[in-house]
Amino acid sequence: xxxxxxxxxxxxxxxxxxxxxxxxxxxxxxxxxxxxxxxxxxxxxxxxxxxxxxxxxxxxxxxxxxxxxxxxxxxxxxxxxxxxxxxxxxxxxxxxxxxxxxxxxxxxxxxxxxxxxxxxxxxxxxxxxxxxxxxxxxxxxxxxxxxxxxxxxxxxxxxxxxxxxxxxxxxxxxxxxxxxxxxxxxxxxxxxxxxxxxxxxxxxxxxxxxxxxxxxxxxxxxxxxxxxxxxxxxxxxxxx
Numbered sequence: 001x002x003x004x005x006x007x008x009x010x011x012x013x014x015x016x017x018x019x020x021x022x023x024x025x026x027x028x029x030x031x032x033x034x035x036x037x038x039x040x041x042x043x044x045x046x047x048x049x050x051x052x053x054x055x056x057x058x059x060x061x062x063x064x065x066x067x068x069x070x071x072x073x074x075x076x077x078x079x080x081x082x083x084x085x086x087x088x089x090x091x092x093x094x095x096x097x098x099x100x101x102x103x104x105x106x107x108x109x110x111x112x113x114x115x116x117x118x119x120x121x122x123x124x125x126x127x128x129x130x131x132x133x134x135x136x137x138x139x140x141x142x143x144x145x146x147x148x149x150x151x152x153x154x155x156x157x158x159x160x161x162x163x164x165x166x167x168x169x170x171x172x173x174x175x176x177x178x179x180x181x182x183x184x185x186x187x188x189x190x191x192x193x194x195x196x197x198x199x200x201x202x203x204x205x206x207x208x209x210x211x212x213x214x215x216x217x218x219x220x221x222x223x224x225x226x227x228x229x230x231x232x233x234x235x236x237x238x239x240x
Contacts, residue, residue, distance in 0.1 A: 008059035036231035061238030064115025083130035108209035116212030123185025173215035209237035
């Protein structure tokens with residue numbers, strides 16, 4: 001029997017006072033990947049580089065999910081005290097390695113929110129440490145309420161992979177971030193922007209499948225056709 005594609009996805013180490021450390025990731029990612037025909041494989045960010053590589057080599061694709069902020073020193077900046085930057089050094093280390101390995105061997109990558117930022121930094125790009133504080137936008141991109149709520153449109157570039165997947169130029173999305181892509185990483189192209197000009201999606205045309213989105217399609221998977229098609233296209237690329 002042909003097995004389904006294995007999709008690596010990082011697990012964060014979470015600490016709760018008085019309790020042992022947990023490994024965690026939102027279930028929505030696992031549900032969306034399995035629903036699209038993939039088998040999610042959790043990869044703990046606490047593992048050594050050698051063990052990370054062993055699990056990476058088993059995978060047919062890599063999902064870089066949302067999470068805390070990327071350490072600014074990784075893109076050549078000092079952390080600004082006025083930008084409320086919260087980082088996880090283990091996660092930064094693990095995901096930078098995984099992203100670079102995936103790009104080196106052309107393994108399909110779906111990068112979501114923080115994941116898109118990791119992808120950009122791994123390719124030499126930079127980030128806005130806080131889009132409001134640094135004047136990148138006056139729009140609040142960190143919504144309150146349900147993660148499935150649609151808060152704004154993104155303008156998708158024609159002839160992009162995302163446009164083919166979404167089947168539309170304007171796509172309604174959710175928004176849960178205070179950082180965003182600033183200077184673009186090597187070989188990435190912008191494939192969607194918000195109405196205020198912030199980068200909402202990027203792709204690497206030279207790879208089989210490398211798509212980064214600032215929104216959270218895993219939360220929209222059950223209700224939005226374009227989100228289901230995105231995960232299905234990603235898993236199909238991993239299967240190929």
